[in-house]
Amino acid sequence: MHDILQKEIALYEKRTPKSAEAHKKAQKRIPLGVASNYRAYDPYPIFVAEGHGSKIKDIDGNEYIDHNLCFGTLMAGHGHPAVVKAVKLMADSGTTFGMPHGMELELAEEICARYPVEMVRFGNSGTEATMHACRIARAATGRDKILRFEGAYHGLHDTALVSVKPKLEDAGDIHAPNSVPGGLGVIKSVLDNVTVATFNDLGSVENRFKQFPGQIAAIILEPILMNVGLCMPQPGFLEGLRALSTKHGALLIFDEVKTGAKLGWGGASEYFGVKPDMITLAKSIGGGVPLAAFGASREVMDLIVQHKVFHGGTYNTNRFAMAAGIAVFREVLTRENYAHVGKLGTKLTEGYRAIVKKNGVQAYVASAGVNGALMFYPQEIRNYRDWLKIDVDIWRQFWFGMVNRGVLAMPYWWDEQWTISVQHTEADIDKHLAVFEEVAPGLAKAQQERGAQFVGAAGH
Ligand SMILES: Cc1ncc(COP(=O)(O)O)c(C=O)c1O
Numbered sequence: 001m002h003d004i005l006q007k008e009i010a011l012y013e014k015r016t017p018k019s020a021e022a023h024k025k026a027q028k029r030i031p032l033g034v035a036s037n038y039r040a041y042d043p044y045p046i047f048v049a050e051g052h053g054s055k056i057k058d059i060d061g062n063e064y065i066d067h068n069l070c071f072g073t074l075m076a077g078h079g080h081p082a083v084v085k086a087v088k089l090m091a092d093s094g095t096t097f098g099m100p101h102g103m104e105l106e107l108a109e110e111i112c113a114r115y116p117v118e119m120v121r122f123g124n125s126g127t128e129a130t131m132h133a134c135r136i137a138r139a140a141t142g143r144d145k146i147l148r149f150e151g152a153y154h155g156l157h158d159t160a161l162v163s164v165k166p167k168l169e170d171a172g173d174i175h176a177p178n179s180v181p182g183g184l185g186v187i188k189s190v191l192d193n194v195t196v197a198t199f200n201d202l203g204s205v206e207n208r209f210k211q212f213p214g215q216i217a218a219i220i221l222e223p224i225l226m227n228v229g230l231c232m233p234q235p236g237f238l239e240g241l242r243a244l245s246t247k248h249g250a251l252l253i254f255d256e257v258k259t260g261a262k263l264g265w266g267g268a269s270e271y272f273g274v275k276p277d278m279i280t281l282a283k284s285i286g287g288g289v290p291l292a293a294f295g296a297s298r299e300v301m302d303l304i305v306q307h308k309v310f311h312g313g314t315y316n317t318n319r320f321a322m323a324a325g326i327a328v329f330r331e332v333l334t335r336e337n338y339a340h341v342g343k344l345g346t347k348l349t350e351g352y353r354a355i356v357k358k359n360g361v362q363a364y365v366a367s368a369g370v371n372g373a374l375m376f377y378p379q380e381i382r383n384y385r386d387w388l389k390i391d392v393d394i395w396r397q398f399w400f401g402m403v404n405r406g407v408l409a410m411p412y413w414w415d416e417q418w419t420i421s422v423q424h425t426e427a428d429i430d431k432h433l434a435v436f437e438e439v440a441p442g443l444a445k446a447q448q449e450r451g452a453q454f455v456g457a458a459g460h
Pocket residue numbers: 071124125126127128130153154155156222255256257258282283
């Protein structure tokens with residue numbers, strides 16, 4: 001570990017002793033001391049006391065401008081007044097009945113007005129949404145195989161947990177990647193039914209259709225690969241996938257768990273002008289309350305109507321989630337708010353670019369909608385294997401440097417990105433950039449000292 005990083009971690013430990021203590025205690029009863037593996041990192045995670053608007057406070061009393069926002073779940077920001085009001089009303093009048101109620105249709109109408117789907121079903125997490133989408137695609141086509149992209153994240157069910165972060169030595173040919181389980185316990189036969197291609201490589205997709213004629217039920221993808229920082233689809237890639245899906249009778253599933261709300265008013269299909277057959281939504285559509293949805297044409301969703309595909313769930317459409325979702329679509333994800341965050345996003349992105357250039361940091365800035373990332377590479381990455389080349393210690397120096405100065409620039413992990421909420425202000429962005437001005441010279445210095453040596457150890 002190089003000097004500046006060591007100093008930043010020592011400062012982090014000095015500022016957050018109560019988090020260290022809380023994490024130590026939590027590990028006795030909770031594996032890794034956290035409720036989701038993504039929340040654990042060295043030396044220990046920050047424990048949060050409260051969040052308001054664009055900021056959170058930790059249990060040591062330090063305040064941070066929050067661009068983690070629960071891994072991009074809070075485009076509404078913390079405690080958005082419209083969400084709080086809606087949820088409070090429900091707390092007083094019954095939260096969950098296991099029976100239908102009027103808000104389900106209201107929210108379904110909001111979703112069908114924005115995204116290219118005719119019918120929707122609801123759930124509680126992105127994992128559920130992509131699991132049901134894959135099952136419906138298999139049912140609709142009578143085929144078993146799902147084609148997915150190496151490095152993408154679609155949640156935790158077995159089909160999704162293939163080739164998420166494979167080690168380079170296991171990954172195989174870049175044009176025909178191996179199906180690598182994302183941990184023990186993933187059923188081995190699932191690997192035969194999940195075939196993997198490379199993002200931005202249409203040839204690798206075409207080859208899979210040739211290899212498995214009439215066997216691929218669907219292509220599932222994040223229209224922007226957001227599990228490797230932020231990796232944009234190259235011109236023609238999404239259009240090419242649309243054409244190949246249609247040609248081979250497979251469904252095209254856009255996993256819009258992140259992009260659905262955060263890319264713009266109509267999600268990725270509007271942003272890129274490409275129409276998928278199914279979409280999945282979660283994270284920011286719930287304003288902080290667990291809410292997910294999947295939708296498709298009437299014809300595809302008719303499989304549920306005909307009782308051919310089973311979908312259920314005790315907590316589906318609980319009224320906290322429905323009320324929060326309606327408030328989010330009507331009062332948070334408005335055209336005016338997209339204009340506001342768009343302005344802040346441009347300011348943050350351009351500010352980062354100017355500071356990177358001024359200091360000679362070897363990095364570039366990628367952004368789309370309210371998301372962005374400082375990417376420590378000499379040129380734009382196109383896929384997961386490019387992303388593996390990041391110098392992790394330089395990224396850690398960036399992250400700890402920002403945190404120690406009151407800016408949670410993004411979630412911990414170099415595969416993530418920042419989110420800007422509707423409650424962030426120009427002053428928040430000014431502070432963010434002022435802090436990056438302080439941190440950037442040390443990054444350039446450390447990069448020079450380490451030489452242009454990219455260690456290639458990014459998988460985690
Ligand atoms: C694109 C995408 N799909 C699915 C998921 C899974 O969502 P959840 O964590 O709500 O199960 C995530 C979570 O990060 C995601 O980013």
